[in-house]
Each structure stands twice: as structure tokens, then as C-alpha cells.
Amino acid sequence: MARPRFWDPEGRRSGGIPTYPWRMAPAGYLTRRQLRDRGLRPGGQPVAAQILWRSRRSSTGVRAAYLYRLALAKPVRPMTEGRWRALAAANAARRTCPVCGMDAGYVLPAHLGTCLRCADGTPLAA
Numbered sequence: 001m002a003r004p005r006f007w008d009p010e011g012r013r014s015g016g017i018p019t020y021p022w023r024m025a026p027a028g029y030l031t032r033r034q035l036r037d038r039g040l041r042p043g044g045q046p047v048a049a050q051i052l053w054r055s056r057r058s059s060t061g062v063r064a065a066y067l068y069r070l071a072l073a074k075p076v077r078p079m080t081e082g083r084w085r086a087l088a089a090a091n092a093a094r095r096t097c098p099v100c101g102m103d104a105g106y107v108l109p110a111h112l113g114t115c116l117r118c119a120d121g122t123p124l125a126a
Helices: 032-037 081-095 116-120
Strands: 019-021 049-054 062-069
């Protein structure tokens, strides 16, 4: 039986990183999203392995997902009051129009850089 194209558990062909095909990663390795779903983070550990698969979305035709060791993962840091304030300020800045200075109530479209009312040239109602 032929081995799948991306099967390289020793990392000989992929720069020293163990490589597995889609859905064939060994137990104990998780992506960042999978770690986050469990309330964990990589915690500074290097990439332990990768999953490769063919994809038409990528310009190279191959996409990758990096894997981290579950045993070395650390708990997600809790949000402090200062972090909540900083997040609220950052979100408010994304909603504030630089032209009229009003909170649009939505994140401003990046391609316009202003709220929809200013982009259309519609005057504010008095």
C-alpha cells in the first residue's frame, strides 16, 4: 500500500518538522484553535508538527496547519480589567469615523475608511 503524499513523521523532506496528511496527526497534537477550544494556549513552545493538504485556495496548491503538543500547553491567561479596557478602546476606535467623529455602531469598512454616511456624502440630520 502506498503512503500518502504528505506522510513524513521524521521530517526528512519538510525541514525537520514532522508532517502528516489531513486527519492523520497522532494523538496529543493540536492546532491553536483546538487548544483554544480547550482553554489552552501554546505557551511559547515551538511548532511540533504540521498537517499538509492540497487546496485550490492556496497559490502553492498546498495548505498547512501547525500542531503543538498538548502536554506542553498552558492555560489561557485570564482577561484583566486593564485588558478589557484596552479591548473596548480598540473596538471603539474601529467604529469611530475619522471624518465626522461619530461612533457608527459597526466596524468601519477598511476600503472606505469612513462611515457609510460620510462615504455617500449624506449630511447629518439636525
